[in-house]
Amino acid sequence: MSSLPGLSGSPHETPAAPSRDHAVPPHMAGGFAHLAESTQELMNKDPELKAWDRDRPPVGTMYPRPNPPPPNPMSSQAIISRRIQSHEDRFYGLYVKSTRNNTITTVTDPDGAALKKFSGGICGFKGHRRSGYEAGYMCAVKAIEYLEETKEKDPKMKVALYLNGFGQGRDAMNKALISSEGERVVGNVKRITDITGMKIGGTRAKKKRRS
Incomplete structure (x- = not known):
């Protein structure tokens, strides 16, 4: 009796599916290592991050809010201010x-x-x-x-x-x-x-x- 395809010992055995666990390419491993070192160094310098529990998810540093851009002279707020100023001239x-x-x-x-x-x-x-x-x-x-x-x-x-x-x-x-x-x-x-x-x-x- 001939063996069916896919069974053990069959000459037409189906190849196994490739594994999804791929190794990190060598050219990327160095970048990840440098990123981890810089993050660790930053956390050691910041007292707030140093006191943070390392078991918790990482948090970012507190940066000041950027300064808003100067008001546009044609914006609605500028037009309203000009109207208020013109209203003063009675x-x-x-x-x-x-x-x-x-x-x-x-x-x-x-x-x-x-x-x-x-x-x-x-x-x-x-x-x-x-x-x-x-x-x-x-x-x-x-x-x-x-x-x-x-x-x-x-x-x-x-x-x-x-x-x-x-x-x-x-x-x-x-x-x-x-x-x-x-x-x-x-x-x-x-x-x-x-x-x-x-x-x-x-x-x-x-x-x-x-x-």
């Missing part, structure tokens, strides 16, 4: 809303609360006269006079001028500030901003009125 507001039918000037305190308001009707102009240049000029003069009274209480006040609309009152305010009526206040105007809204797209415009 401005009284002079708002001029100039439409084709009327001119409205409003004086606000540094917190944005309205202090005084003038319009063509308040200044004594009625009907279509409220949209004229004279009404806008009178509103500007009244607002400037109120700022002069405020300057007596706060000599170092700063004024921010906000222009809204393209009516005749817009040009009237500019002329009033550079004339004799505004010579006491024009030096306190530190900022001029145009807040007129611009229509981009949107719904269809209203049909133009017949002349």
